[in-house]
Amino acid sequence: MSKVNIEWTKMPIPRRRFLQGASALGLAAGAGAGFPISAWAEGSTLKSRTYADMRSLDPAFSQGVVDEEIHAPIYSKLIQYKPGREWGWQLDAAASVEQVDETHIKFSLRDDMGFTNGFGAMTAEDVKYSFERIIDDDLKSTNKPDWGPLDHVEVTGEREGVIVLKNAFQPLWSITLPYITGNIVSKKAFEEAGGKIETSAVAASGPYMHKSWEPKQKTTLVRNPDWKGEKAAFDEIQIFHIDDEKTAEIAFEAGELDFTRVSLASLDRLKSSPPEDSTVDEFPSLYYAWVGMNVENDKLKNKKLRQAIQHVIDVPSIMEAAYFGVAKPSTGIIAPGLAGHREASLVPAAQDLAKAQELLDESGAAGTKLAIDVLNKQANVTAAQIIQANLSQIGIELEVRLHEGATFWTLGDKSAGDQWKNVELLLNRFSMTPDPYYATAWFTCEQVGVWNWERICIDEFDKLHEAAQAEGDAGKRDAMYRRAQDLMEETGAYKFLTHEATPVIYRNSVKPALRPDGLPLLRYFAKA
Amino acid sequence: MLKYVGKRLALAAVIAALSVTLLFIIIHLIPGDPARTMLGPRATPELIADLQLRMGLDQPLPVQILIFFGNMLSGDLGMDMFSNRPVATIVFEQLPHTLALIFASIIWSAVLGIFLGCFSAVRRNSLADRLTGVLAVSFIAAPAFVIALYSLLFFAVELRWFPAIGAGEPGDIGDQLWHLVLPSFAIGLSWVGYIARLVRASMLEIMGEGHIRTARAFGLPEKWITYRYALRLAILPTITVIGVGMGFLLSAAVFAEIVFARPGLGKLVIDSITTRNYPVVMGSVLVSTILFVASTTLSDIVNALLDPRIRQSS
Numbered sequence: 007m008s009k010v011n012i013e014w015t016k017m018p019i020p021r022r023r024f025l026q027g028a029s030a031l032g033l034a035a036g037a038g039a040g041f042p043i044s045a046w047a048e049g050s051t052l053k054s055r056t057y058a059d060m061r062s063l064d065p066a067f068s069q070g071v072v073d074e075e076i077h078a079p080i081y082s083k084l085i086q087y088k089p090g091r092e093w094g095w096q097l098d099a100a101a102s103v104e105q106v107d108e109t110h111i112k113f114s115l116r117d118d119m120g121f122t123n124g125f126g127a128m129t130a131e132d133v134k135y136s137f138e139r140i141i142d143d144d145l146k147s148t149n150k151p152d153w154g155p156l157d158h159v160e161v162t163g164e165r166e167g168v169i170v171l172k173n174a175f176q177p178l179w180s181i182t183l184p185y186i187t188g189n190i191v192s193k194k195a196f197e198e199a200g201g202k203i204e205t206s207a208v209a210a211s212g213p214y215m216h217k218s219w220e221p222k223q224k225t226t227l228v229r230n231p232d233w234k235g236e237k238a239a240f241d242e243i244q245i246f247h248i249d250d251e252k253t254a255e256i257a258f259e260a261g262e263l264d265f266t267r268v269s270l271a272s273l274d275r276l277k278s279s280p281p282e283d284s285t286v287d288e289f290p291s292l293y294y295a296w297v298g299m300n301v302e303n304d305k306l307k308n309k310k311l312r313q314a315i316q317h318v319i320d321v322p323s324i325m326e327a328a329y330f331g332v333a334k335p336s337t338g339i340i341a342p343g344l345a346g347h348r349e350a351s352l353v354p355a356a357q358d359l360a361k362a363q364e365l366l367d368e369s370g371a372a373g374t375k376l377a378i379d380v381l382n383k384q385a386n387v388t389a390a391q392i393i394q395a396n397l398s399q400i401g402i403e404l405e406v407r408l409h410e411g412a413t414f415w416t417l418g419d420k421s422a423g424d425q426w427k428n429v430e431l432l433l434n435r436f437s438m439t440p441d442p443y444y445a446t447a448w449f450t451c452e453q454v455g456v457w458n459w460e461r462i463c464i465d466e467f468d469k470l471h472e473a474a475q476a477e478g479d480a481g482k483r484d485a486m487y488r489r490a491q492d493l494m495e496e497t498g499a500y501k502f503l504t505h506e507a508t509p510v511i512y513r514n515s516v517k518p519a520l521r522p523d524g525l526p527l528l529r530y531f532a533k534a
Numbered sequence: 535m536l537k538y539v540g541k542r543l544a545l546a547a548v549i550a551a552l553s554v555t556l557l558f559i560i561i562h563l564i565p566g567d568p569a570r571t572m573l574g575p576r577a578t579p580e581l582i583a584d585l586q587l588r589m590g591l592d593q594p595l596p597v598q599i600l601i602f603f604g605n606m607l608s609g610d611l612g613m614d615m616f617s618n619r620p621v622a623t624i625v626f627e628q629l630p631h632t633l634a635l636i637f638a639s640i641i642w643s644a645v646l647g648i649f650l651g652c653f654s655a656v657r658r659n660s661l662a663d664r665l666t667g668v669l670a671v672s673f674i675a676a677p678a679f680v681i682a683l684y685s686l687l688f689f690a691v692e693l694r695w696f697p698a699i700g701a702g703e704p705g706d707i708g709d710q711l712w713h714l715v716l717p718s719f720a721i722g723l724s725w726v727g728y729i730a731r732l733v734r735a736s737m738l739e740i741m742g743e744g745h746i747r748t749a750r751a752f753g754l755p756e757k758w759i760t761y762r763y764a765l766r767l768a769i770l771p772t773i774t775v776i777g778v779g780m781g782f783l784l785s786a787a788v789f790a791e792i793v794f795a796r797p798g799l800g801k802l803v804i805d806s807i808t809t810r811n812y813p814v815v816m817g818s819v820l821v822s823t824i825l826f827v828a829s830t831t832l833s834d835i836v837n838a839l840l841d842p843r844i845r846q847s848s
Contacts, residue, residue, distance in 0.1 A: 059805075061616055061617060062617065069574055069616075070574065146581055146584065148573050148574055148577050148581060150578075204617055204618050204619060205617055205619070218704075220701075220704060220797065221624065221627055221628065221797060222628065222796075222797035222798070222801055222802065222805075223700055223701060223795075223796075223797045224700065246699060246700065246795065247795075248699065248795040249792070249805075250792055250793070250795070253698075253699065253792070253793055253794070253795050254795075256686050256687065256690065256691060256698050256699075257698045257699040257795065259691045260686075260690040260691045260694060260697070260698035260699075261694060262697060262698050262699055262700075410808060411566075411571075411808050411809075412565075412566030412567075412568075412571050412807075412808060412809065412810045413564065413565045413566050415566070415570065415571060416565055416566055416567050416570065419567065419570065421567075421579070421582075422565070422567060425565075
């Protein structure tokens, strides 16, 4: 399997990719490589947890990781994320995938793929329908951006086709095909259902199928009896929707969950005395948290003042107090393991008081009073208090303004009125997918007042963001994203904090299959 | 009696309408864009504008209120913009879980509380009375979330006697009752204390009244006097408190639903408010308000049925 897998960050991404998937898959299956071998046990149930309730079973309206945890076991894709510590992908419904040129990706489907409920074999028409419906303006799919420059899918045979892009798009291999928008649905089933579905599944194409959804409680998947691939390891997967991490930990300790993410606060306790028959594991996360400064705010138009703030914030202290020493300081918005990750930031993570004082003196803004807007989560509040203490060391009085979720997420929104003008400092955190393009997308000029609340607009940054999406040379792409982060930091408007961490706990009777960021790939979970 | 019931029902309708209007205004005045929250970061401005239009957010607030009441009167609580399901379906899916939790808590706490109250009253100033008093006050003083967490850790994690999360398998009444034990224990315990103290105080007051002395003078058995005459009157304030207590239990159910990862109306309201899912917020708040008003009205009517003085005074 390793031969057919193209690592996104470790190897240059060639202009042409050619995967002899069918033969490679056979070899890999024979060697037992790639993903865990199922125990074939009957009467088994896997109990996992998501942090929120399911929203939709339609990939076009999937709201992210929670829905995808449910979609991935029931829908097949051309390629899937490969479980492990390094980002990569492996073939799924595709027997082969070949990048013919920058804008054409040829694929052929396995001949043993089909849909439940009598909807027959999976064909290239299903692939065409699944991908093109996402970009159809009439459907109003919120996931349309993930399909980037898709033009159309050309069907060249019953199981063969070509994905045609308008221009080169590297995230296709890291976000589009192996994630939400890569799910293949049955054209016939969806058309019979009126073109879209809500929370009732119509046809599954993966090793599991949807059995039931108990709102605010759990979703149950069962083994797909029509699945011709490697037999699913569990008869049933129960996915409990538990928002509170502490509740999930108690449920795990009470024996009611087999796998869950745990809180950073509990990690030390769980590691030192783990519940019986369980394993605690840590994964780096892709999230990125930072302190942003609104450069159009009258007080923060002063670049020297912003730089003084950059140097006075002591990230290691924040890691200790707010993240319990588990998370590490970040160097930018792109996490380790992804193209564009920087080994070091321009401004060191640790405080440089002398430098900060010097910059403040140069700014002429001594004694300034500022405010930081913070989402009311414990880690944020603690971090804000440390930043408050840090700033007081150079005589800046910082007011901490707490907000609940929906209020916080409109603070910098220009369409919500003039409140963005009052934004000074922000403690912010964005989620991320395993491609750097997803990180830089929010800081372009077009995003000013949308999600770019620092309101920084750099022409070079925008050009880098555009060009890097299409750049096929991994080295060049890496350099582009590193430069983009340098540009962000040089404005003085950003102090990068952390990518956080994803600690998980699982029963020893379970062999989990996780993405490098610790998110579960339930279809590949097996019995230990 | 019919006149009394009519008056109470009319008043209940006015209270419900006012509460819902007030909540509608508050919810719409707090900042936060539901369309942006619902559609997530990848939504285009066009999609956001389209959703705002579909939710009627482009209309002035008074018009939105009128539309809401108009729809409500025709039995339409609107559509959940997240899942495209009718709000009424969503609310009535969650409601039975909350009702089961509230009624389970009320029933066991009322039975135990009334027993403890009577027990204390008939043994006034004895050691048993003092011990019961201490116990009742301790129950009142113990925060429900502390009880919830410790009962979880002890009964679910340590002893594994009861389940820690969920509401049980649909259709399996036994399993659902089993899942009710810890949450109803957590939110009902303080009510045992309240009811015990209330019943004791009422009993002592009633036991000193003339008709009880008369009954004793006639030589009726003490047990007969206590449970047949005194308790019947002493329980009246308890019924009122339980009626009002429905509101408190609805609030307490929120944390129980979070701590025990149970489905329910409280959790639905919290989730909907944080996502500014206005149709679901209004639908669930409307049902909660009706529940609260109905329970207080019902307790008033039961009081009137049991006590002719209330009927006559009204």
